[in-house]
Amino acid sequence: MSDNGSVEFGPLSLHVPEPAVRPGGTPDFSNVTFPDAGSVRRPDVDTNPEDMRDLAFSIIRVLNPEGEAVGPWANLLTDDQLVEGLRHMMTLRTFDARMQIAQRQGKTSFYMQHLGEEAVSCAFRKALVQGDMNFPTYRQAGLLIAGGYPMVEMMCQIYSNERDPLKGRQLPIMYSSKEHGFFSISGNLATQYIQGVGWAMASAIKKDSKIAAAWIGDGSTAESDFHAALVFASTYKAPVVLNIVNNQWAISTFQGIARGGSGTFAARGLGFGIPALRVDGNDYLAVFAVAQWATERARRNLGPTLVEYVTYRAGAHSTSDDPSAYRPKMESEAWPLGDPIVRLKNHLIARGAWSEERHTQTEAEILDTVIAAQKEAESFGTLHAGGKPSARDMFEGVYEQMPPHLRRQRQQAGV
């Protein structure tokens, strides 16, 4: 063996993927193909995964540019349900805007918003029932909003105040509510994807009828835990919906770094024999239709489904981030799938079930409700002012029974 390797084909070079444009460039999505609304077939839920591989490379869409709902995935929701969905998304957006400001005012340390991605978690929640469990990331608060979790509690958690259900122990927005099917968010990426699979396996072991939904971002699919989840879900046909929210960015890193040579994130499921769907994540109707299809498969004991929501992170990654350093400022406006709230609003108007006036009025109502919740939450304190969780709380809950060494330390701390 020569020490230099074969010289037959010349020197190698390292491939490092790059996004199409960087700051200063003109955003360009012309190379991305978006199928027309209504053009993607809807197989029966018991179709053999081998016979629907095409769905991993397409995009299921329901709302067309005229605001009409078209194709085989349409017409699942009533006007009232759609209006409710619109209100959920508007509430989430307003909630985010207020909490962003609160963070800037120093009322909390950190916040992460959903701007542009509201449809994903809000619509998905409507396909779940009491008893099902989400294993969410930090960008699915719509599961709570659409599930009726009180905003005041969310805010108290964000403010780490005396009413914080998590006693000030956890970073803002890392909510937890078993009652609302919302598993405690860890903050370590991808770890909970496989836990969601395990939870679903437990439901099957116990012959229950509950299902799980696991959540992950495009960037985090690179983690080994993502692949662990796929192999377990595949092997045991776990009753779980494996959601990937592809919002194009992972902090400053474009999705091509996590995706590599695979055509789509959804296609990752194919090697595991898991049916994989791609869906327009900014289309409330399409998200709900796919969520319903995938949850039905799980409920019928047909096993896991991998769903990729194609969307766009219109805001900064978090309050510690400024995207203008790594992507063109206008990229979010150029994003071809539009804004989920505007699209659902236009659809409802086209159906005659909504109007500009009602929209404006609803906006104002929602703002009032969110502000009222915020006032109430702030009456229990904010991170640096007013009521706070006690230092004593810091020592509780490490174990069910406090061991002697912690008791000693608590004494030493004088609390």
Next chain:
Amino acid sequence: MPRKTMIESIRDAMDTMMERDENVVVFGEDVGFFGGVFRCTQGLQAKYGKTRCFDAPINEAGIVGAAIGMASYGLKPCVEIQFADYVYPAYDQIVSEAARLRYRSNGDFTCPMVVRMPVGGGIFGGQTHSQSPEALFTHVSGLKVVVPSNPYDAKGLLIAAIEDPDPVIFLEPKRIYNGPFDGHHDRPVTPWSKHDLGEVPDGHYTVPLGKAIKRREGSQLTILTYGTMVYVAEAAAAEHNIDAEIIDLRTLLPLDLETIIESVSKTGRCVVVHEATLTSGFGAELAALVQEHCFYKLEAPVARVAGWDTPYPHAQEWDYFPGPSRVGRALVETLEGL
């Protein structure tokens, strides 16, 4: 001499080494075009190209595993884990692979690699942006573990780490990236530009691994500490008018035992201070060594001040962080103890 923040001096170290040695490569999450969430690698991709400095997929096991492969080929990877709190997926690669490669192959393959990561609290980062996991690495045979406390040392130690033939875990106390922090969170912080240790020479120099430094000469007791806690210890000693000898360990492994023994033998009293949790923390190792080597010189029990044995909380940050009042109390008790 130019003054730099710790971020700039760390960047300067990588820049200096990338310039001198084309085998040095830098990668990690967001480190390429953007230059890292703390901006430690800003400009390196533009200067050295994207095959020398690039974004990694979010997979810490992958980052370290790939670095080991590159190091065994002959490169000198200096990789970033975005926060030490996210290093655990890479723990197997570090413990079972990087640390043992030289030993198990009898030097046939080696792993000259640096794994950098921000550590420590004081930034309201909660449990996922505040941890100090140094003891998880000092417990592993085959690793070196470095914790700089200022821009001058950070650059010199990082260059030494990159030049080292073995894997080095390089822990950067993020709270002092921009200026020393004495634990008084309600007071303004002095930036490094106003601090002598912010003076960072241009070009190549090293601070050798395994050498501690006395930050303050003193006669009454010895404080063994590192990272952010150097400044907390200084403040606590000053506020209690204690003539403390403060030793900044700089490298935890290999440890500069001579400096420790010499100092404790002189003062007869020793307080160990670190942010990491108490139980099985590096302080336990230090206390044991002091006891073994200085037992007959000791006039009081070796005291430890450390983080409480709980996960790092969010709201109770300043109840958790071992600040100057807790350190001060331990200093006084150790002085009074006979």
